Amino acid sequence: MGDTDSNGINKIQTMTHPNPTLCEQATIREVGLRDGLQSISRILPTAQKLQWIQGAYDAGQREIEVGSFVPPRLLPQLADTEELVVFAKTLPGLKASVLVPNLRGAKRAIAAQAYSMLLPLSASHAHSLANMRRPPDEVVDDIQTIVKARDAAGSATRIEIGLSTAFGCTLQGKVEPVEVLRLVKAVIDAGVDCVGLADTVGYADPAMVKRLFELCLPVAGDKLNCGHFHDTRGLGLANVYAAMQVGIRRFDACLAGIGGCPHAPGASGNVSTEDLAHMLLSMGIATGIDFGKLMALRAQVAGWLQGENLYGTLWRAGLPKTLQAA
Amino acid sequence: MGDTDSNGINKIQTMTHPNPTLCEQATIREVGLRDGLQSISRILPTAQKLQWIQGAYDAGQREIEVGSFVPPRLLPQLADTEELVVFAKTLPGLKASVLVPNLRGAKRAIAAQAYSMLLPLSASHAHSLANMRRPPDEVVDDIQTIVKARDAAGSATRIEIGLSTAFGCTLQGKVEPVEVLRLVKAVIDAGVDCVGLADTVGYADPAMVKRLFELCLPVAGDKLNCGHFHDTRGLGLANVYAAMQVGIRRFDACLAGIGGCPHAPGASGNVSTEDLAHMLLSMGIATGIDFGKLMALRAQVAGWLQGENLYGTLWRAGLPKTLQAA
Numbered sequence: 001m002g003d004t005d006s007n008g009i010n011k012i013q014t015m016t017h018p019n020p021t022l023c024e025q026a027t028i029r030e031v032g033l034r035d036g037l038q039s040i041s042r043i044l045p046t047a048q049k050l051q052w053i054q055g056a057y058d059a060g061q062r063e064i065e066v067g068s069f070v071p072p073r074l075l076p077q078l079a080d081t082e083e084l085v086v087f088a089k090t091l092p093g094l095k096a097s098v099l100v101p102n103l104r105g106a107k108r109a110i111a112a113q114a115y116s117m118l119l120p121l122s123a124s125h126a127h128s129l130a131n132m133r134r135p136p137d138e139v140v141d142d143i144q145t146i147v148k149a150r151d152a153a154g155s156a157t158r159i160e161i162g163l164s165t166a167f168g169c170t171l172q173g174k175v176e177p178v179e180v181l182r183l184v185k186a187v188i189d190a191g192v193d194c195v196g197l198a199d200t201v202g203y204a205d206p207a208m209v210k211r212l213f214e215l216c217l218p219v220a221g222d223k224l225n226c227g228h229f230h231d232t233r234g235l236g237l238a239n240v241y242a243a244m245q246v247g248i249r250r251f252d253a254c255l256a257g258i259g260g261c262p263h264a265p266g267a268s269g270n271v272s273t274e275d276l277a278h279m280l281l282s283m284g285i286a287t288g289i290d291f292g293k294l295m296a297l298r299a300q301v302a303g304w305l306q307g308e309n310l311y312g313t314l315w316r317a318g319l320p321k322t323l324q325a326a
Numbered sequence: 327m328g329d330t331d332s333n334g335i336n337k338i339q340t341m342t343h344p345n346p347t348l349c350e351q352a353t354i355r356e357v358g359l360r361d362g363l364q365s366i367s368r369i370l371p372t373a374q375k376l377q378w379i380q381g382a383y384d385a386g387q388r389e390i391e392v393g394s395f396v397p398p399r400l401l402p403q404l405a406d407t408e409e410l411v412v413f414a415k416t417l418p419g420l421k422a423s424v425l426v427p428n429l430r431g432a433k434r435a436i437a438a439q440a441y442s443m444l445l446p447l448s449a450s451h452a453h454s455l456a457n458m459r460r461p462p463d464e465v466v467d468d469i470q471t472i473v474k475a476r477d478a479a480g481s482a483t484r485i486e487i488g489l490s491t492a493f494g495c496t497l498q499g500k501v502e503p504v505e506v507l508r509l510v511k512a513v514i515d516a517g518v519d520c521v522g523l524a525d526t527v528g529y530a531d532p533a534m535v536k537r538l539f540e541l542c543l544p545v546a547g548d549k550l551n552c553g554h555f556h557d558t559r560g561l562g563l564a565n566v567y568a569a570m571q572v573g574i575r576r577f578d579a580c581l582a583g584i585g586g587c588p589h590a591p592g593a594s595g596n597v598s599t600e601d602l603a604h605m606l607l608s609m610g611i612a613t614g615i616d617f618g619k620l621m622a623l624r625a626q627v628a629g630w631l632q633g634e635n636l637y638g639t640l641w642r643a644g645l646p647k648t649l650q651a652a
Contacts, residue, residue: 022533168646168647168648169647170647173647173648174648201646202643202646203608203646203647203648205605205608205609206564206567206605206609207348207608207609207610208608208609231560231639232639232643233601233604233605233639233640233643233646234557234560234562234563234598234601234605234638234639234640235563235605236560237560237561237563237564238532238563238564238566238567238605240564241532241564241567241568242567268639272560275559275560278559279531279532279559279560279561279564282531282533282534283531283532283533283534284533312560313557313558313559313560313594314559314560317528317558317559320494320527320528320529320559321494321495321496321499321529322494322499322500322529
């Protein structure tokens, strides 16, 4: 793995995925129910969330982040997460993940037998203090504790790290790639199952995405398996494409692009599921998604969220004539 | 250049730009005054267009498509093109291009001593009949006639082909890459100075862009030097990035993304100049553009175009903190 410097960090080296062509299959994890809904104040009724999960499942989605195990007083929008996990587990093959900020939340995820728990870790020191109330290294310690608790419980719940502000931070500005690399190595060493790099504030560009994934892949290997991109500056899909070119094949997205960046009022949230699904369909990459069903679900969810800012382009432009049979 | 089949077309072969890293410099040609304004019914007063050209020049843009030499009854919005060319020629180093649909328009461009004339050629047979009222091969004949007329006049006006519907067509559907290749070869043989591939209707995806440019580069070499992408399905910037990866470094864009696709009502037009400028700035690629001045111009033009659909994200999100000194 190359030289190691005095801090135990592999010297900067890059690895390009051996196959320069794109993958044949990719996964879109629907995060609208968590990342999307947590950023709007309206509380979607549980019955509608259940319909959303069922609809996404019927449209072929097999990974859904259904909510977050945070105290309901902090995010009342997500207070029904347990119920959603229970329902998601009735749908064969559906991998339901939940966001978990600490050990208490992790215990709830283990008890609920969630497929996966997503633990956030900020690469930005300032963002970590603001969002997690402790520096990144303390969060890494907590992650280690959570891995041990999961293992001690004999739980099958997977532990995934969402490495946020990996491409920059609205509070701190620049985030050094070597710091991202250090944290990726730390959580891999802590025994997590997988890691994703998140452009929480929409600062990433495709060249940056390619470089950062290439930097971290030698340390994380196949465990680095998710890209989470916000479309704040119109680069969400370009960033997905750049990550795919270095072998990443799993991406977070929100139906109708709901959500947003609290630091850029009015700016759009995550890449929209339907626009990403179209890009992958157009490139001949299998996602298992039935585009017509996905668009019908988009229309239904848009109806529930009237008055909120919705994004994406496919709802208006429709599929190209060349893809309409797909 | 490889084998040639019975139709005189080089067998499909691809060439990747020898330097896989991105270029250090790229050019954004402003086409808002032509592609943008022709697609909205409002007629922008000449005085405002002159301010726009001056503002774009002051912001560092050095290529501007100022209008079109078509009969004013067809596009009254662009009836003042001659005057704009005259003004543009007073700005040192500014390359002003005009769109020209036929020999009559070409003669006007030559008389006006435009830096460059852009001749459209549809790769889609159906689009060519609908838009040019003749099949592509007859348009190629006209292009040959125009090249001869230009040369006979001893004119320095460059001739550039905008190969439209190169990635698909709303009328015909699929456009075969070999047909695009054949037409690129035909116009190069006709003696044009350069060629660009245009995704007129927003059907392209980045993998398609990479493949089509790679297919045509061996035939056109450095003469294939422009990408024109519409953002109809949110892929405009991803497509630019894909083209850059195979060595293309010149792109059309419209300030505020004005314009649109007549076949997708409400869908956005070209990639927006400011969003593209941000992507290139973020990737460290020099464009000569002063971002602050560009955004001030964007605000001014948006004021003139109140009530029209405007696009782009940077006007709302602003530059990332990490780029704000730039």
